[in-house]
Amino acid sequence: MRRSATDMVRAALHAAVKDGVLTADALPEIIIEKPKKEEFGDFSTNIAMLLAPAEKKAPREIASLIAGRIKTLPEVERCEVAGPGFINMFLKRSYWTEVLEEIIRKGDGFGKSETGKDKTVQIEFVSANPTGPLHIGHGRGAAVGDSLSRILKAAGFKVVREYYINDAGRQVKTLGESVRLRMEELRGKEITIPENFYKGAYVKDIAREYLEKFPDGQGPDIQDYACSSMLSTIRKDLDDFGVAFDEWFSERSLDDTGLVASTIDELKGLGHVYESEGALWFRTTAFGDDKDRVLIKADGERTYFASDIAYHREKIKKGFSTLVNIWGADHHGYEGRIRAILKAFGHDDAVLKIIFIQLVALLRKGVPVAMGKREGEFVTLRQVMDEVGTDACRFFFLMRRADAHLDFDLELAKSQAPENPVYYVQYTHARIYSIIGFAREKGLTLKEHFDSNLLAKLDQKEEIAIIKHLSAFEETIEKSALHMEPHKITFYLMELAGLFHPYYNKTRVVTDDPVLTDARLLFCKAVGTVVANGLGLLGVSAPVKM
RNA sequence: GCGCCUGUAGCUCAGUGGAUAGAGCAUCGGCCUCCGAAGCCGAGGGUCGGAGGUUCGAAUCCUCUCAGGCGCGCCA
Incomplete structure (x- = not known):
């Protein structure tokens, strides 16, 4: 070492x-x-x-x-x-060229470290309500959360990815009612849809599906059916997007096991709860929040916040070193009350890291794509994935800091032109494999062993510059993990590609000098390995051919 | 009104105490008989929103201020 x-x-x-x-x-x-x-x-x-x-x-x-x-x-x-x-x-140059040996030896393990040894991180992300399909904003959160998980793992952290399912309360009830109404419509009844009902086409799809399966209407509870149908759509979308979760945590389970009630009792015991105007309040202002929050409304129903307390109480009990919540930027008003939960139970709220994802502005050739959320006709992750492909989609989501606005141009993401950064990086990998393939056709294979004579052949300014960049891969992952900023990997890769392409254009790899050729082939292989490892952290493929 | 985020090249953005502030795109001009032109080479382009302060040193930290976005329910 x-x-x-x-x-x-x-x-x-x-x-x-x-x-x-x-x-x-x-x-x-x-x-x-x-x-x-x-x-x-x-x-x-x-x-x-x-x-x-x-x-x-x-x-x-x-x-x-x-x-x-x-x-x-x-x-x-x-x-x-x-x-x-x-x-x-x-x-000395030899100090730098030694890293090539390490890269070839470690292969897809190159870049990993033990920075986060013995530390456990839970990342809760997406957590979209099962009342509609994932939209483009959820997609960005999914890409960031998934990539961050991969980066933290590479840096040695133990990571658990969790999706919190809001399958209780008013919204899923409304979903069920929306579906029921559409079923009546399908049976030929004239309907008018109330303002707050879900109006997207997917509601009708679920209604139709239910009627096909249970023509007599004697199936499972419609609300349950709609909720789990929506959830499986979401899972499918995430699966196709390359995002997997370790845990799916149901909000409803908190009610079923009585945890919401017992957590409120616990808070009461701690003296943080009071009654006022017929409702039950949690004195979050004692812990830095702007105002106190209601736990149980005057009508006797618990608030969403009440289950959130139980949920976070459970998170704390699991004893993670760090809890990460990835939220849409429009939720930043909740930060104070969530931190109040941790503090009220006597925990340092520094264990909680909240990453806010700014909204995505969808463009087509520079022109904003209309998103009429009112009619339920917002752009879904599925649509974008299908149009531009998952690689481009994920890469674009990870090109900016999470809390920076993102312009997502569909035409640019789709284009196979040089201005598309996804292909610029992937092309590096494909190109290297093409070179190695060319060499193989000439009967040349990669050397197994390195010696100083071989490495000494790599004396071009560009080669040394690239090797130095390769040396920085591990610390880039560490920084990206510690700051929880996946975009650092994206930038690292764009820089690496930006170093390699000019080098390639200027320098022949396969030459008449066998030792020089061996050295350069190994060098290229090392670059390809790092590109592949980096793209892997983003959840983007590293194609051998394009 | 209060709180959070953002303000850096024409556009989109990197850069959280270091030396002359960077990249991509766009614009203009070049490069394929030779390992992939999804590539390369060259050129122009900046009061880091503004004003103070801390420091040997500030795009970066502090205060104030201007502009944009979002959030401030016994909603979810």
């Missing part, structure tokens, strides 16, 4: 302390960065500037004391002091 730049700097600091030129009372955290400018080295650290006040020496003086010791390390080509006191490190 190669030594990290941080370790190198640490070694130099210890040497300086041992030599008595630094006092080392309180060594600050070593911050390593990768300078944008080549002339500033492979790695750079500001440690000398941070040490200056305590050491009572000029930053540049301290820098040169440390730099002198970094220079003697075996991995280091040279080390310079620059500007106000930066220490710029230049590493």
Whole structure:
């Protein structure tokens, strides 16, 4: 395993302390960065500037004391002091090319780490009500949640993906009534649909389906039937979108097992509940919320929030290190009350991380696609998936930070033109496999073993730049996991593709020099492996041929 | 009115304390007898919404302010 730049700097600091030129009372955290400018080295650290006040020496003086010791390390080509006191490190080429051996050896395991060892994360996402099909916004949440799960797993976290099914309460009741009404219509009765009923075509489909299966109308409860029918549609959509869940948690089960009632009792026991105006209230303002919230309405019915308390109480009991909720941005008003739940039960609400997904603006050739939600004619995930394909769909959802608005242009996502970033990345993979296939036709196969002679052939500026980028894959996954930002992987891949294509255009892989050819083939294989691993984290395929 | 998110190139966006702020698209001009042109090369393009402050150093942190989006029910 190669030594990290941080370790190198640490070694130099210890040497300086041992030599008595630094006092080392309180060594600050070593911050390593990768300078944008080549002339500033492979790695750079500001440690000398941070040490200056305590050491009572000029930053540049301290820098040169440390730099002198970094220079003697075996991995280091040279080390310079620059500007106000930066220490710029230049590493030997062999340090970089070693990573190729690691990539080939680990294959699809390259990039994984144990950053999240012993930590467990529950991610609750999508959780769309089973009262209609998934729309495009749910799709974005699904892509983010699924990709984040994959990234966290790669970073060593134990991950449980959960879907909370709102199968209780007013909405599913309304769904059942909407279906029942459509059935009457199908039987030839004239109907008028009340304002708050679900009006989408899918309601009629369910009604028709029910009547076909049970012509005499003597089937299961219509509401139950409609709810589970809708749920299976949702599951199918998610399945086809490549999104799987470990747990499907039913809201209704909370009522059935009496957990809603017992959780309210528990809150009462803690003294956080009071009665007012005929209703039962939870004093969430005691825990930072804007206003208190009703648990049981004056009409005796429990609120949605009441079951949410029971639900989150159950989540807490399972003992995850982190709970992630992925919500549409229009739900941010709920954050305060949910955090109040955790605090009321004596938990640090820092375990809860809420990711808000901004809405998606659907465009076609730059023109907004009308979404008349009133009529129930919103654009579904299914429609978009079918039109542009799951790869493009997922990639587009992951091209932006989750909390940034997203313009999704259907024509762009579909186009096989260079301006479509999905294909730009996938093409890298396909192209590499094409090169390897070409080599194979010439009787060349990938070498099993690396030696320094082989790796020394990779001396082109572009090759080294790409290899450095490959080296950063693991830490990119770590950062993406810790910050819970899947889009970092997308950007990483677009950058890698942007490095490889120009290289390919300029450099022949299969040449007359057999050793050089072997080296470049291995190099290409390594790039292809990282592209495939990265796309895998996004849930996007890495085609061998396009 | 209060709260949250956003404001960076013509457009869409990266960049959460470092050195001269980046990419894609769009625009303009070039490259296929040679491993895939779904590709490449070149050019132009910026008061980081604004004003203060903290810091050796700010797009980044703090305060104020302007603009856009969303949320503020005994709804779900």
